[in-house]
Amino acid sequence: MNISYRADITPYPLIREISKLTRTIPDVIHMEIGDFGKEFKELHKEFIASLLANAAKEGYLNYTENSGLYELRSAIAEYYKKRHGIAVEPENVVITIGAMEGLFLSLLLTLDVGDKILLPNPGYPNYTSQSILVGANPQYYSLDNNFLPNTSDIASKAKESKALIINTPNNPTGVVYSTNVLREIAEIARENNLVVISDETYENIVFEKKHHTMLKFEEIRDNLIVINSFSKSFALTGLRLGFVILPDGLSGVAGKLQENIIASPPAMLQKVAVELIENYREITKKITQKLRKNRDAIIKELHRLPEISYAPPEGAFYIFLNISRYCPSSYAFAETLLKTKRVAVTPGIGFGENGEGYVRISYSCSYNEALEGAKRIVEFLNEGGREIDRKN
Ligand SMILES: Cc1ncc(COP(=O)(O)O)c(C=O)c1O
Numbered sequence: 001m002n003i004s005y006r007a008d009i010t011p012y013p014l015i016r017e018i019s020k021l022t023r024t025i026p027d028v029i030h031m032e033i034g035d036f037g038k039e040f041k042e043l044h045k046e047f048i049a050s051l052l053a054n055a056a057k058e059g060y061l062n063y064t065e066n067s068g069l070y071e072l073r074s075a076i077a078e079y080y081k082k083r084h085g086i087a088v089e090p091e092n093v094v095i096t097i098g099a100m101e102g103l104f105l106s107l108l109l110t111l112d113v114g115d116k117i118l119l120p121n122p123g124y125p126n127y128t129s130q131s132i133l134v135g136a137n138p139q140y141y142s143l144d145n146n147f148l149p150n151t152s153d154i155a156s157k158a159k160e161s162k163a164l165i166i167n168t169p170n171n172p173t174g175v176v177y178s179t180n181v182l183r184e185i186a187e188i189a190r191e192n193n194l195v196v197i198s199d200e201t202y203e204n205i206v207f208e209k210k211h212h213t214m215l216k217f218e219e220i221r222d223n224l225i226v227i228n229s230f231s232k233s234f235a236l237t238g239l240r241l242g243f244v245i246l247p248d249g250l251s252g253v254a255g256k257l258q259e260n261i262i263a264s265p266p267a268m269l270q271k272v273a274v275e276l277i278e279n280y281r282e283i284t285k286k287i288t289q290k291l292r293k294n295r296d297a298i299i300k301e302l303h304r305l306p307e308i309s310y311a312p313p314e315g316a317f318y319i320f321l322n323i324s325r326y327c328p329s330s331y332a333f334a335e336t337l338l339k340t341k342r343v344a345v346t347p348g349i350g351f352g353e354n355g356e357g358y359v360r361i362s363y364s365c366s367y368n369e370a371l372e373g374a375k376r377i378v379e380f381l382n383e384g385g386r387e388i389d390r391k392n
Contacts, residue, residue: 014350032344039367055271066255068095099229122355157193169315186217204233204284294370301374324357
């Protein structure tokens with residue numbers, strides 16, 4: 001069959017390539033994927049099982065409204081009041097199949113074919129793929145020396161762009177954006193009538209810093225879509241539920257789009273999500289504590305090396321490690337590390353050309369794996385780093 005042009009040109013993320021490679025190697029420590037290891041599943045699997053059984057018994061077995069169960073949309077509105085002190089109405093909330101579908105819905109809702117959208121480089125690669133899928137024209141903005149969005153670069157490209165995606169806490173850097181930089185972005189967006197799509201999927205995974213939602217900036221609420229998810233903050237990537245916060249009056253149109261993509265999110269899972277969001281404090285606290293322990297163990301190991309640098313790992317569950325003094329190619333680095341030490345990490349080039357010179361270490365595995373993985377990375381850098389340098 002001749003597949004469509006769009007299907008053909010949509011890129012496949014490099015992270016999947018590394019995961020494919022791991023299948024040929026036994027006993028790999030997986031630090032390449034943004035998913036959770038066994039210890040995290042143990043935290044709440046019984047709780048989820050009972051919630052799911054109750055939802056089925058209570059009869060949550062039908063389609064729901066296109067925008068999702070009103071009960072869940074109300075619980076999310078309540079969550080924004082409790083978590084951020086910000087007023088969101090249930091009518092502004094639309095339930096999606098993870099942040100992925102929330103993102104897709106946002107792009108469909110705001111972009112026409114050929115419209116330019118500004119994306120972070122380095123950044124989550126699916127922003128590019130989805131922009132291409134909807135026929136938009138992805139353009140990129142760089143990060144500054146602190147791994148924050150380079151607002152001068154954004155300002156210089158804002159006029160000719162329709163939308164902008166920002167992501168805090170950030171994948172792949174782990175950096176949490178300051179209010180100052182968010183305020184500057186809001187200002188640029190307001191001046192240029194730019195739609196801001198703020199991906200806050202990791203909002204409850206923050207350590208030393210506080211997460212600030214773009215919803216704080218009232219002046220851009222009419223041009224703002226916030227994306228959120230149960231995948232990361234609740235360590236439930238398999239629940240496949242997320243949500244978007246839309247400007248007033250748009251949930252009907254979003255519902256119309258949902259009708260044609262998914263009809264409605266799964267009723268039973270939405271009922272489970274009501275309980276999760278109502279208990280977000282206790283659930284996310286346990287997850288964050290475990291992640292922090294893993295992060296600290298890895299950082300401690302990495303500092304056995306004389307010269308080491310990485311983006312400030314303030315949130316999400318990634319360490320964006322600078323490997324440029326060891327090897328010019330992040331792919332060659334990741335491949336050699338995998339083959340010689342059986343540790344999988346993601347090459348920075350997979351997040352855009354500005355990610356070259358870095359690898360992303362994901363630490364949502366078990367504590368022992370995090371520690372052992374870090375030890376092997378340090379060993380690798382001590383022994384072989386210079387070797388790869390010469391080969392490339
Ligand atoms: C920044 C970012 N946004 C969105 C997603 C998609 O998440 P979900 O599982 O909710 O679809 C991911 C997943 O890795 C991500 O890292």
